[in-house]
Each structure stands twice: as structure tokens, then as C-alpha cells.
Amino acid sequence: MRPGIHPVSRPVVFRDRAAGVAFLTRSTAGSPHTVAWEDGNTYPVIDVEISSASHPFHTGSARVVDTAGRVERFARRYGSASQARR
Template sequence: MRSGIHPVSRPVVFRDRAAGVAFLTRSTADSERTTEWADGHTYPLVDVEISSASHPFYTGTSRVLDTAGRVERFERRYGRAATARR
């Protein structure tokens, strides 16, 4: 790899404000805000709106939509005339 063309990767704390969870990982993201982690070191802090701790898919709170029922209801209401015309 050529030197001087890649961004610097460093430890960064990402905080999910919706779930109140923070995690330390390596990233190229930078922030002027900092926070002190449990190990006593200070790291840049990046606030995120959603992470695996608050996303409905990962938390098991997602709803499954009944798309087949919706299609059937649409066809009952409006028929298949829209697809038959050409």
C-alpha cells in the first residue's frame, strides 16, 4: 500500500442515544467531542441515531407486513383492470 493516502484509523466511541449504549471500536470517523472510557483513556465521541442495540430488526421488535393480504385487498377493490390495459 502507498503511504500517505489512507485515512488514519483510531479507537472511537460510538454512542447510540436512543438505547443509551456506547461501544468502543476502531474507525476513521473524527469528532471534536470526547468522552472518557472505562479504561481511563479519552476517545473521540460520535453520536449515532440507531445501532444494533436499538434497531427493530436486531431487537426483535420488528413487525412482519402481510403483503399478500394487501395485494389481494387491492385486487378486490380495483380489480386487475390496470394490468390488463396496454
């Protein structure tokens, strides 16, 4: 890597306020706010609206789409394949 062109990566805490979960990871993002972490060190903290702890896809609370009703409605409207061959 060429020196002087890459941003500085440092430990940062991402805090999901909705789920009450915090993650310590590395990031180039910074923040003027800090938080004391479990290891006793102080890290910049970035509050996020949604993370893997609160996202519907990852938590299993995603909406299930009823495709059976759509197929039946299509068959009623356009007929089934067996009727089309006659």
C-alpha cells in the same frame, strides 16, 4: 499499502443515545467531543441516531407483514389454480 494516501484509523466511541449504549471501535471518523471510557482513556465520541442496539431488525421489534391476507385476497379476485384448469 502505499504510504500517505490512507486515512488514519484510531479508536472512537460510537454512542447510541436512544438505547443508551456505547461501542468502542476503530474508525477514520473524528469528533471534537470526547468521553472517558471504562479503561480510563479519553476517546472521541460520535453520537448516532440508530445502531444495532436500537434498530428494529436487530432487536426483534420489526413489523410482521400479514401475507396470508394477501394470498386469500388474490385467490378471491383471480380464483385459485384449481378453478383455472377447469
